[in-house]
Amino acid sequence: SQQGEEDPQALSIQEGENATMNCSYKTSINNLQWYRQNSGRGLVHLILIRSNEREKHSGRLRVTLDTSKKSSSLLITASRAADTASYFCATELNQAGTALIFGKGTTLSVSS
Amino acid sequence: GAVVSQHPSRVICKSGTSVKIECRSLDFQATTMFWYRQFPKQSLMLMATSNEGSKATYEQGVEKDKFLINHASLTLSTLTVTSAHPEDSSFYICSARGDPRGPQHFGDGTRLSIL
Numbered sequence: 771s772q773q774g775e776e777d778p779q780a781l782s783i784q785e786g787e788n789a790t791m792n793c794s795y796k797t798s799i800n801n802l803q804w805y806r807q808n809s810g811r812g813l814v815h816l817i818l819i820r821s822n823e824r825e826k827h828s829g830r831l832r833v834t835l836d837t838s839k840k841s842s843s844l845l846i847t848a849s850r851a852a853d854t855a856s857y858f859c860a861t862e863l864n865q866a867g868t869a870l871i872f873g874k875g876t877t878l879s880v881s882s
Numbered sequence: 883g884a885v886v887s888q889h890p891s892r893v894i895c896k897s898g899t900s901v902k903i904e905c906r907s908l909d910f911q912a913t914t915m916f917w918y919r920q921f922p923k924q925s926l927m928l929m930a931t932s933n934e935g936s937k938a939t940y941e942q943g944v945e946k947d948k949f950l951i952n953h954a955s956l957t958l959s960t961l962t963v964t965s966a967h968p969e970d971s972s973f974y975i976c977s978a979r980g981d982p983r984g985p986q987h988f989g990d991g992t993r994l995s996i997l
Binding site for chain 2: 803810811812813815818858867868869870871872873874875877
């Protein structure tokens with residue numbers, strides 16, 4: 771079953787603009803992770819934010835987590851054409867050893 | 883870092899063939915491995931959770947007799963798609979976890995195309 775819902779489903783922007791993707795989930799989590807997937811390829815882990823954290827940065831990426839609203843956002847600043855990909859949030863529940871549950875994903879297109 | 887190798891990366895075969903996909907943790911022992919399926923333009927759906935030495939736990943709607951999972955060692959899990967049909971064509975991705983509280987490490991996926 772899927773835990774997360776992302777919006778928007780698709781996002782088209784110009785190079786240099788910022789891209790914001792949102793993720794909502796249903797149950798209590800241990801952490802939330804964001805992944806990138808280029809078309810037809812495997813997953814690339816971007817960032818992990820724990821349930822007791824509110825914001826995390828990694829290069830041009832900024833992730834926020836609001837556990838009261840059960841939502842997270844991924845901001846990519848100064849986007850590049852190479853950022854074109856699908857982005858998924860994935861939640862890890864509190865129970866040890868359980869699988870990551872993925873959201874539906876946002877397809878980002880960055881045109882030069 | 884932890885590496886998970888998935889093989890083959892692509893399979894094209896005729897309807898009725900059984901296909902085996904391997905997932906190996908190269909530099910750590912994976913107590914748990916997970917198998918996901920991804921249809922075009924959709925998200926990853928968990929198929930089953932596999933613990934070394936025990937039977938896999940399948941998600942609702944996944945046929946255990948259709949998708950055979952064997953996790954015979956701490957570094958290898960296999961998924962066999964038995965008597966594959968065109969509707970089984972999909973992208974299959976495995977992941978492995980060593981520490982139950984640690985991260986999942988993903989393979990690069992296998993694109994299965996059944997003609």
